[in-house]
Amino acid sequence: MVGEEKLRRSASFDPEFKWEVSARPGGEHLKTCFACGVCTAGCPVAEIDPAYNPRRIIRMVILGMRQQVLSSEMIWLCSTCYTCYAHCPQDVRFTEIMKVLREMAVEEGYVHSSFLECISRVDRLSESLRRQMLMEILPHRGEGVEIEERDLLTRALRNLEDR
Amino acid sequence: MVTVDVVVLGGGAAGLAASRTLLGRGYSVLLVEKEGHTGGRAAGYACKATDDCQQCQVCLVADEARALTGADQLKMLVFSSLKGVQNQNGSFQLDVAQGPICVDPQRCILCGRCVDACPAGAIRLPPPGFPPASASVDPEICRARNAQTCRACVEACPTGAIDLQAAARTHRVRCRAIIVATGFQPFDPRQLPRLGYGRVPGVITAEELERRMRGDPGGLAAFKRVAFVQCVGSRNVTLGRGYCSQVCCRYALRLAARLRRDDPGRRVAIFYMDLQVSGKDVRMRWEELGRGVELIQGAPASIVAGEAEVLVRYEDLRQGRVRQEPFDLVVLSVGMGASPHNVELARLLGLNLDPHRFFATQERGHGSTSRRGVWVAGSAAGPTDIGGAIRQGRSVALAVARQLEDRRHA
Structure with missing residues (x-):
């Protein structure tokens, strides 16, 4: 404030x-x-x-x-x-x-013109990450899943890099 | 063939006031009512008096109804609606369809035994003071559930007033003027699923609160934290309802005041965008109405079920912070919309509707239409409060009387 x-x-x-x-x-x-x-x-x-x-x-x-x-x-x-x-x-x-x-x-020059492209790449990455994390838990959707979000993120990142 | 001076469509605040005024001037009136008794929506509303009268005007409708008792120039058709109109040299010939009238008003003593006996909940007593003074069987609920086999009410009735074989009829009516006083339709908050109505227990409409407060105020005792949400289905361009319903801020303040009177320890909050409390009635009582009521600026984005409570999520505009707060009861202050029957009624009568499907009148509050001899009063023409509907009913009745008078001399 x-x-x-x-x-x-x-x-x-x-x-x-x-x-x-x-x-x-x-x-x-x-x-x-x-x-x-x-x-x-x-x-x-x-x-x-x-x-x-x-x-x-x-x-x-x-x-x-x-x-x-x-x-x-x-x-x-x-x-x-x-x-x-x-x-x-x-x-x-x-x-x-x-x-x-x-x-x-x-x-008006507040940001570099390449920044828009930068943002959309970040958006694509976060969408991919979200999808990867979901793919990790979706096979277990019939059971009660304990989610450890950080582990999930680490695994999703690794899977993305492997591709 | 029934011949009267004026047919009034709708027996709510405006229709009752118009009928009363016309009868008082010596004109004959046929009141056509869709439900089983007169009174309209306000007949189910609660008195909001705290230690003082809060001028909610609900009781004024009963006054209008009582004034019709014994009027010999009055005819009334309940469970009825307009089906056909013919214009004949400045007068009208109408066909009015009436559902089966299963209870004989001459014999009914309003004992209520039929209501208790009916397994389908199809029978109702009129709210005290609203004619006809007779129980009514809603034929659709009765027939759908019980075919021809159930006779519980017939057997329960001590005066033999009930005849479930009664048939639907069509009445042919001749009249010289028509007043459309068919009222409004409250907004259905299921159109805004994010507000939880119909899915989250503890979320109700203000009209439902009115009925509960009237019928069983003690039943509200369990609700220690009550929130009102304003502008539900009003001032919403995205829903095609950009207009202000004009009554919701005032009824919410009065309901809130009554809830606080009934239990001073209760938390009552009103979530609003901006309060529309024009008119001296509320303005003069502002301090009193608002006392102890939290007025929170910020329109809730979502209402969800908590463990044993209802969670309201909103931005506290003073702090610029999003909060989620628990309540036991959330009351949606639903706005006033046009009746879904208006389209058909406008077609029958040759009237125009405004963009929100209320009846278009030539001058605001005056009630004359593009069709000579046809007038509109009350919330059929747009949002208005009970007092406004009564005033319009009276002023339109006087205008109709003037027109009939002119024609008599012509």
Whole structure:
């Protein structure tokens, strides 16, 4: 909270930011958000990282905190699962807004242009890992399985490398 | 052939108020009711008085109903619905289909023995004060479960009022004006599976809470932690229901106040997006209603079963933190939607529906439609509270009376 306060004081606000985001494909519904918090409450990323907060990111965009948003690590954490998209009563389509923010971060030089490719490779790897871990436990789905997640991960990594 | 001045479709708050007003002005009325008794949805709701009246307006519907007692210009058809309409030189000829009326209202003494005897739960007594003062057999439940063999109610009845062989009928009616007061349909929260309704024990709708509070308030004693979830099926563009139902914040506050009065040690929380409590009735009582009730800003994302509790997951907007909290009972404040019958009724009457399938009226709250002689009152035209439905019923009745008067002089 202290960090957020500091951010707010040092922020330079750009009233054009929300218009730019909502002018891009995917960003159209940004301004219909009425901050109910259902996106954050259902977000699997927010569950493991309480600092990640979709509702707050939308607020920051609407407030015009351009530099803070585009330079933030937060916009790279979304796993594009579309849960918030499905729950949102205002059809804000946050997953699409996240993609717009990522594009803008690249265009405005906050991240290197190769970073998008980097992210998608990480996403592919985590999908493969998830699949590998499931393959380890699926044969035992009829029995009660004791899962030791770290062992599972080590084995999945080894299997991935063996392939 | 029945001839009346006005046919009122629907015997809820608006329909009762319209009928009362017309009868008071000397017009004859036929009240057509789909269920076995009048009163509509509000007839099942609870008084929310704490130490003081909370002005929930539920009892006003009973007042409207009582005022009809003994009105000789009133005819009433229950288990009935409109099936055909013909327009003839400014008057209407209607076909009204009526299901079997198995209990003779002249003989029924409301003793309730038939209700106890029925193995199918097909028989109900009207809520006190709501005509007709007669038990009613829901023919569909009765016939489906018991074919022709069961005679438990017939044998239990001390006055011989029950005839299970009664047949369905069609009534032909001539009238000069029609008031559509067919009410609304509460949102079915099964459309939002993440809120657990129908799957998680302890998740109910506000309407179900009303009925439990009315029927057996003591039965709620076990619930020490109660949560309300607002805007379930309202203000949801994604569901095609972008409008505010206008009544849910106020009824939730009143139900919460009553729950706290009944057990001051009980935790009561209301999860909301933003509270819509316009109107002086709630505004003036704001402090009183909200006392001891936790108002939590944050729309829950999921409601799941815990070990012996219901877990509500939401973002606490003040802290920016996701929390999951245990409750014994979670009440979904379901919004008001259009009745599924509106499409067919609009077709029969030649009326237009608005984008949310409520009846379109020419001026908000006024009730006239694109069809001369046909009027709409109450929540058939859009969300309104009980007081609003009664006011609309009265004002539409006066407008109808004016039109009939003009024609009489013409």
